[in-house]
Amino acid sequence: xxxxxxxxxxxxxxxxxxxxDVGRFGYQRFGVTPAGPMDPWAWRLAVRLVGAAGNDAxxxxxxxxxxxxxxxxxxxxAFGGAERALAVDGRPFPWWSVLGLVxxxxxxIGPALRGVWSYVAIAGGLxxxxxxxxxxxxxxTRLGGLEGRALRAGDRLPLTDSEIGAGxxxxxxAAPPPEPEGPIRVVLxxxxxxxxxxxxxxxxxxxxxxSPRSDRMGYRLEGPRIEHARSPNIVSDGIVMxxxxxxxxxxxxxxxxxxxxxxxxPKIATVIGADIGRLAQVGVGGAIRFRAVTFEEALQARAExxxxxxxxxAGLEPVACSGRLDAGFLLSVNLVSxxxxxxx
Amino acid sequence: xxxxxxxPFRPRVVPVGDSAVLLELxxxxxxxxxxxxxxxxxxxxxxxxxxxxxxVPTYRSLxxxxxxxxxxxxxxxxxxxxxxxxxxxxxxxxxLWTVPVAYGGEFGIDxxxxxxxxxxxxxxxxQLHTGxxxxxxxxxxxxxxxxxxxxxxxxxxxxxxxxxPRTPAGSVSIGGIQAGxxxxxxxxxWHLLGRTPVRTFDxxxxxxxxxxxxxxxxxxxxxxxxxxxxxxxxxxxDPLIAPEPA
Numbered sequence: 001x002x003x004x005x006x007x008x009x010x011x012x013x014x015x016x017x018x019x020x021d022v023g024r025f026g027y028q029r030f031g032v033t034p035a036g037p038m039d040p041w042a043w044r045l046a047v048r049l050v051g052a053a054g055n056d057a058x059x060x061x062x063x064x065x066x067x068x069x070x071x072x073x074x075x076x077x078a079f080g081g082a083e084r085a086l087a088v089d090g091r092p093f094p095w096w097s098v099l100g101l102v103x104x105x106x107x108x109i110g111p112a113l114r115g116v117w118s119y120v121a122i123a124g125g126l127x128x129x130x131x132x133x134x135x136x137x138x139x140x141t142r143l144g145g146l147e148g149r150a151l152r153a154g155d156r157l158p159l160t161d162s163e164i165g166a167g168x169x170x171x172x173x174a175a176p177p178p179e180p181e182g183p184i185r186v187v188l189x190x191x192x193x194x195x196x197x198x199x200x201x202x203x204x205x206x207x208x209x210x211s212p213r214s215d216r217m218g219y220r221l222e223g224p225r226i227e228h229a230r231s232p233n234i235v236s237d238g239i240v241m242x243x244x245x246x247x248x249x250x251x252x253x254x255x256x257x258x259x260x261x262x263x264x265x266p267k268i269a270t271v272i273g274a275d276i277g278r279l280a281q282v283g284v285g286g287a288i289r290f291r292a293v294t295f296e297e298a299l300q301a302r303a304e305x306x307x308x309x310x311x312x313x314a315g316l317e318p319v320a321c322s323g324r325l326d327a328g329f330l331l332s333v334n335l336v337s338x339x340x341x342x343x344x
Numbered sequence: 345x346x347x348x349x350x351x352p353f354r355p356r357v358v359p360v361g362d363s364a365v366l367l368e369l370x371x372x373x374x375x376x377x378x379x380x381x382x383x384x385x386x387x388x389x390x391x392x393x394x395x396x397x398x399x400v401p402t403y404r405s406l407x408x409x410x411x412x413x414x415x416x417x418x419x420x421x422x423x424x425x426x427x428x429x430x431x432x433x434x435x436x437x438x439x440l441w442t443v444p445v446a447y448g449g450e451f452g453i454d455x456x457x458x459x460x461x462x463x464x465x466x467x468x469x470x471q472l473h474t475g476x477x478x479x480x481x482x483x484x485x486x487x488x489x490x491x492x493x494x495x496x497x498x499x500x501x502x503x504x505x506x507x508x509p510r511t512p513a514g515s516v517s518i519g520g521i522q523a524g525x526x527x528x529x530x531x532x533x534w535h536l537l538g539r540t541p542v543r544t545f546d547x548x549x550x551x552x553x554x555x556x557x558x559x560x561x562x563x564x565x566x567x568x569x570x571x572x573x574x575x576x577x578x579x580x581x582d583p584l585i586a587p588e589p590a
Contacts, residue, residue: 031527262482
């Protein structure tokens, strides 16, 4: 009897759906980018929801939708990040849920209703071969994930263990973690001296729009021109996620998950860890303002973000039988760029 | 009794956001600064500090990435600030790699032009390029792109005004006072002297990466037939070269 590899079949797929895990660390000294999730907090919460054992690889969704078919006895998936419509075999479920699924069930995920990046965490992770210890996809160097590329319809994602989570209840967050309001917080530097007071004032007082030329590598921002006090070129040094580099154009670029390991533009400030996901969720055309905080305030903000995550997890409740099968909901599932709820 | 330091370094130790600490030893390309960076890199790695994920040494600075969920950034910052940064010592002698290169012709389309610019014959450029033992200053830009210091000053050549949108993987090139080995097909304004069949980066090989900051490199010329033979082996994930221990 042939029992095909338990897997998830990608039936429909918007752009920018990739396999991600926490990231590929340890190789930046060789020029290898970590990749990993654009919104690390949402990713982490989704992983905690599914209670990942084994590897923690799951899917990151860009703004479009995704339809998966379960080709395994069972699978347990958690959904989080930017809010979307979610349905299993046409029946709606609340976003930020963890659901037990069985063979041939069809999971439909709509486009992002607000925000950009969402996550599907998978109990047991994915049965793909790690590259340098990680399944994170870096498409620019074709590393990790499935052949180092974004997913497309027809792909099969092998599960490591489709018995994980059998018998566990379907759960949902009573309330997803509230996002802090207000400007994106940054710690100045490490090359703030290359800008002087005027350049820093422009960064902190300006309103910035996310350019359409933004991607997983970096968010290009459009706004007033940031003046350099010194040359716009430095001898390359290392880069963290959230570094705000300013090339000669005076238009800043926030370096994100797929950034290069080193770079030669001065970095005026660094987005703090607590706010990097919030920045990532601002879509193209969205407005951003910045506020400078101290290193100590950045650590405090991180502690608060961690507390919000734990508070959200403490508020898990059973998925109620939903009566939301109304026309508005169905429309929201159907109006998906590149994805429809109908049969082919 | 202490050695008089010719140029004591006054490094800056600053937090970079809340997940990294930067140790900045200078702002220029300078062998002394890079040596100090590599010495610090070796020292901090040997400490095996809890929560430190990885270190990224560059020409002039060292970026220490840490996991803020595992260590308080203030503690790490204080710890790193206490290191004797002004006298980091000499960097450990790096491993020595011998890298085969097919020079000129289709392998190095700029060899003749570089020779003409400096009033040399092509063979003399090859001799000057294979003469020194280079030091790996840093690896970056893309996985495995290797920046080398130690180029013979007679070969210093400004970069092209108009960088080429793509140059072949394995290109062995010079740009300004630097030399390099490209791992992947990349855009480049450097002058292409030759190509090596060695893949400094191959994700399907163990180990995927070969050369590391602080390592030393020599080049040895090979003929096109040897290149083709070695290239076939490299395609089957043979690293081709192994380091002599330091």
